[in-house]
Amino acid sequence: xxxxxxxxxxxxxxxxxxxxxxxxxxxxxxxxxxxxxxxxxxxxxxxxxxxxxxxxxxxxxxxxxxxxxxxxxxxxxxxxxxxxxxxxxxxxxxxxxxxxxxxxxxxxxxxxxxxxxxxxxxxxxxxxx
Numbered sequence: 143x144x145x146x147x148x149x150x151x152x153x154x155x156x157x158x159x160x161x162x163x164x165x166x167x168x169x170x171x172x173x174x175x176x177x178x179x180x181x182x183x184x185x186x187x188x189x190x191x192x193x194x195x196x197x198x199x200x201x202x203x204x205x206x207x208x209x210x211x212x213x214x215x216x217x218x219x220x221x222x223x224x225x226x227x228x229x230x231x232x233x234x235x236x237x238x239x240x241x242x243x244x245x246x247x248x249x250x251x252x253x254x255x256x257x258x259x260x261x262x263x264x265x266x267x268x269x270x271x
Contacts, residue, residue, distance in 0.1 A: 153196065174188055207249055233246075
């Protein structure tokens, strides 16, 4: 077990150098950073406050994408760095306006691919770069 007392952990992503993991808390509305290596090993800190983050994925560039439910049927995708700095913030609309939760945003090439457990399709989004 890495951490206790998390409020609805929704996703986890390991850093490319394995020195830390980022954890989303859906109920707690945060992204937390848990350090795996010294000098801060076994400590956790809040990296970013985000309304209802569901999942997190590491990009090939070593950054992270976080899906966020702003309110029911309104979603955003964030691209953040290891310090929690938001580098891009994109609204996910269109056909995703009819789904309750966007579950994954994964950057590949020039596009961010979007999916939901509640939709029978995969979408493409530009603007996370």
